[in-house]
Amino acid sequence: MVESLLSVTMRSLYVSSASSLIAFVVAIALSFYITRMGKRIVEMVTGIFEALVGVPTTAIGLVVYMLLYPGGPLGPLRILYTPYAIIFGEFFVALPVAFTFMIRHVHSAREYVRELVLSLGGLEKQVTAFLLRELTPVLLSSYLLAFSRAIGELGVALIAGGGIEGYTNVLTTAIAIQTSIGNYEYAIYLGLILILITVAIVLSLKILGEYIIWR
Amino acid sequence: MKQALMYSLVIVAVIVAGVAGFFVGYYYGGHREAGMQTNSIVVSTTTSLYQIGILNSFFNEFRNLTKLNIQFNVLAKGSGEALRLLSDGSACIGFTHAPSLELQYMNQGKIERLAIFGYNEFIIVGPPDDPANVSKASDAVDAFKRIYEAGEKGLAKFVSRGDMSGTNVRELQLWKLLKLNPEGRPWYLKSGQGMAQTLLMADNLKAYTLTDVGSYLNLKSQGKLSNLADLKRDFKYLINVYAIYLSKAPSCDNQFTWYVAYKLRDYVMNQGQDLLNNKYKGLVNPAKGNETMVEEAWRSLTKLG
Numbered sequence: 124m125v126e127s128l129l130s131v132t133m134r135s136l137y138v139s140s141a142s143s144l145i146a147f148v149v150a151i152a153l154s155f156y157i158t159r160m161g162k163r164i165v166e167m168v169t170g171i172f173e174a175l176v177g178v179p180t181t182a183i184g185l186v187v188y189m190l191l192y193p194g195g196p197l198g199p200l201r202i203l204y205t206p207y208a209i210i211f212g213e214f215f216v217a218l219p220v221a222f223t224f225m226i227r228h229v230h231s232a233r234e235y236v237r238e239l240v241l242s243l244g245g246l247e248k249q250v251t252a253f254l255l256r257e258l259t260p261v262l263l264s265s266y267l268l269a270f271s272r273a274i275g276e277l278g279v280a281l282i283a284g285g286g287i288e289g290y291t292n293v294l295t296t297a298i299a300i301q302t303s304i305g306n307y308e309y310a311i312y313l314g315l316i317l318i319l320i321t322v323a324i325v326l327s328l329k330i331l332g333e334y335i336i337w338r
Numbered sequence: 339m340k341q342a343l344m345y346s347l348v349i350v351a352v353i354v355a356g357v358a359g360f361f362v363g364y365y366y367g368g369h370r371e372a373g374m375q376t377n378s379i380v381v382s383t384t385t386s387l388y389q390i391g392i393l394n395s396f397f398n399e400f401r402n403l404t405k406l407n408i409q410f411n412v413l414a415k416g417s418g419e420a421l422r423l424l425s426d427g428s429a430c431i432g433f434t435h436a437p438s439l440e441l442q443y444m445n446q447g448k449i450e451r452l453a454i455f456g457y458n459e460f461i462i463v464g465p466p467d468d469p470a471n472v473s474k475a476s477d478a479v480d481a482f483k484r485i486y487e488a489g490e491k492g493l494a495k496f497v498s499r500g501d502m503s504g505t506n507v508r509e510l511q512l513w514k515l516l517k518l519n520p521e522g523r524p525w526y527l528k529s530g531q532g533m534a535q536t537l538l539m540a541d542n543l544k545a546y547t548l549t550d551v552g553s554y555l556n557l558k559s560q561g562k563l564s565n566l567a568d569l570k571r572d573f574k575y576l577i578n579v580y581a582i583y584l585s586k587a588p589s590c591d592n593q594f595t596w597y598v599a600y601k602l603r604d605y606v607m608n609q610g611q612d613l614l615n616n617k618y619k620g621l622v623n624p625a626k627g628n629e630t631m632v633e634e635a636w637r638s639l640t641k642l643g
Contacts, residue, residue, distance in 0.1 A: 193427035193589030201589075203428055204380055204411060285380075287411040300414060304389040305534030305557050 125301065125309055126288055132316050135293040138206050138280075139273035142213035143221070146273075147266045149214075150221040154229045155251060169226050175219035181278030187212035188282045204285040209293065212279030217269035224265040225258075232257055260331045267331070271324045275317065378409035379598055382420035382429035384504055385532040386553045387580065388412065390621050393433065395613060400605045408598060416532070418502030424449050427587025430595050431602065435504035435550075435580045437639040438511070443583075452582040452603040454632045456614055456622045460508055460578050462570040463537070463554055464546035469493040472546065478572035482512045485546050489525035495545035496520065499536050500528030504578070509548045511642045512575065541565045550578050552621035575642075577635045580622060582606060 157168050189195055191203040191211070202208045236254045241247070255262075277295040280286065286296030294317045301310040387393050397410045413420070413429060417436040423429040425448035432449070434440060443449045462472055462481050470488030475481035488494035498520075499506035513520060520526040527545065529536040533553040540547040541563045557563050584590070584599045611624040625632045 188428075193587060198589070204413070285411070285413045287380075287413065290378075290409070290411055303532035303535045304385060304414070305538060305560070305562060 125306065126292060126297070128312055128316065130289075131292055131294060131297050131313065134206070134291075135274055135295075135317075136320075138209050138293055139213060139217075139270055142210045143217045143266060143269040143273045145210070146214050146217035146221050146269050147262075150218060150225055150265065150269075151262065154222060154226045155254070157226065158230045158233050165226065165230050169223060172219045172222045172226075176223055178219075179278065180216050180276040181282065183215050184212060184278035184280075184282035187215070187279055191283060203283065204287060204291060206284070206291055209280050209284040209291060212283045213273040213276065216276050216279060217273045220272045221265045221269035224268055225261065228258055228261040229254070264328055264331045267324050267328055271321050274320060377407060377594070378411055379431060379595060380411045380413065380429040381431045381433070382413045382415055382423045383433040384417045384420060384435055384580075385414050385534070386435075386505075386550050387433050387622070388414040389532070389534055390552045390556050390618065392614070392618055392622060395617065396606060396610055399609065399613060400602060403605060403609060404601060406598070406601070414532075416499070416501045416503030416506070418507070421449070421583070424583055424585040425587065427585055427589035430585045430587075430590035431599055432583045432585070433580065434583060435578055436502075436507045437579060437581075437636050438642065439502070439504075439507060440581065440583065441640040447586060449583045449585055452584050452599060453607050454579055454581045454625050454629075454636055455606045455610065456580045456625055457628070457632050457635065458551050458578050458580075458620075458622050459571060459573055460505065460548050460576040461551050461554060461568050462546060462576075463540070463549055463566045464494070464569050465544045465565055466567040468567075468569055470546065472569045475570055478570065478575035479512060479515050481570045481572070483516055483518070486516070486518050486520060489520070489523060492525070495525045495527060495543055497536055497540040497543065497545045497547040498526060498528045499533070500530045503533070505533060505548055505550060508576070508578070508639075508642075511639075512548075515642070537563060537566065548576075552618075555621060577639070579632050579636045579639065581636070 157165055187208065188203070190197045191200070191208055192198060193201075193203070202211065233250070233254060236257055237250050240250050240253050245253070274293075275295065277299055280291075280293050280296045281299060284291040284293065284296060286292050286300045292300075294313050298310045298313045298317070301307075301313070381393075383393055393412060400406075401408065413423065415423065417434040418439060420429070420432050420434050421436065421439055421443050424432045425443050425446070440449070440451070444451065462478065464470070464472060470484045470493065472481045472484055475484055485494055485496050489496060498509060527539075527543070529539050531539070533549055534557055536547055537549055537554060537557055539545075542565075544565050546569075551568075554563070554566075554568065558566075582603060584596075607626075611626040614622055614624040615626075
């Protein structure tokens with residue numbers, strides 16, 4: 124009477140890719156915007172986000188629950204215990220990771236790309252396009268990092284998603300719940316899938332990393 | 339050239355994987371979306387009913403009988419958390435077994451009792467060689483006293499749920515009756531986990547623990563418990579009563595929820611009782627035929643600590 128491994132895995136991929144994609148887009152916009160504002164501000168914002176990377180996901184999950192439960196400020200949205208609640212929460216888990224990884228590179232690359240573009244007779248508004256092209260491997264790495272953090276976190280998925288079978292059960296919650304009711308065999312299969320996914324991500328990161336160095 | 343090819347291949351692969359994962363996942367994970375918003379109800383439950391599989395049987399039969407197409411979203415938590423979710427209105431219907439907590443929430447006007455639908459008993463389980471001589475105890479309170487003494491001598495360990503679940507609440511009531519406080523003693527371990535996990539932990543540590551008989555027999559029959567024996571039963575102190583509650587929070591205050599809740603109560607108190615009798619006898623017994631007994635038990639349990 125448990126869900127098939129496939130559907131849990133698929134839901135996990137869907138929820139974490141959705142949240143990390145959104146976080147990724149926000150992180151790009153934010154880092155490109157911030158780096159135009161000067162060194163001080165970059166340092167400050169980066170500091171804040173670096174601190175946020177260390178916040179335990181269970182704490183984020185609890186905050187998300189307090190926001191989304193029927194008596195909370197976002198209660199009227201009625202998305203507690205739905206996949207959207209997990210996407211919402213994991214966005215806050217993934218964003219700091221993606222942002223901090225990105226900002227250093229964007230900050231250091233912006234200056235010389237700008238000089239290069241302008242000295243070759245380009246326009247100020249072309250800088251961003253060139254910067255994007257230059258930094259593609261970095262951006263992809265940060266997306267993958269955000270994704271692996273989102274798919275591997277338990278706090279938000281359990282507290283805001285509830286691990287409802289057939290609806291909000293993702294890999295990590297399924298492992299936690301099946302373990303707590305003594306169904307170890309099933310939990311081990313899920314764990315293996317999760318490990319495979321993260322290993323695949325690390326490998327892609329390695330390949331991408333070579334290109335970052337090659338740059 | 340080669341590098342550029344490799345480069346573009348990796349980028350394309352990542353993008354394709356991301357997008358494909360998203361869409362395939364959306365299809366698999368979101369295919370129930372359409373019906374979700376209109377006719378689903380969040381149910382919080384104690385882990386034991388979920389683990390034994392009673393809840394799923396209930397809901398399947400309920401859907402078959404009433405022909406209502408309702409999705410029950412089940413949150414398996416301890417009774418303490420399940421009741422908290424009810425009072426928040428995060429869940430609308432709850433299956434719990436912690437009378438003293440239930441009464442507190444009822445007195446605050448947060449929840450309403452629909453029915454007491456079943457009972458079984460808690461049992462004290464521990465290593466078969468029984469270093470604390472629990473099996474010779476006169477009753478449950480005496481058994482706990484023996485565990486405490488053996489623990490102080492370093493002969494026994496006790497694993498507590500430590501999560502304010504129904505089982506944990508009962509255990510704390512027994513310590514209170516003894517006027518002993520095991521909190522922080524080296525032999526008193528808190529798992530903070532569900533019943534199955536706690537039983538497995540006690541099994542690995544050769545320790546004593548308090549469990550509902552259903553969870554214990556369920557795991558025992560799967561061959562997962564090798565170092566635990568059923569040492570002490572005591573119907574007076576250890577009867578375990580399961581009840582259904584309806585949240586009174588504004589978010590559950592609608593026609594649909596009420597309709598489903600009362601329909602569900604009617605089902606559980608009629609055909610559901612036969613289901614328990616035929617399929618789960620010994621794990622959870624139907625309240626039918628013993629209504630006054632379970633009601634009395636519930637009332638006395640609220641006064642226990």
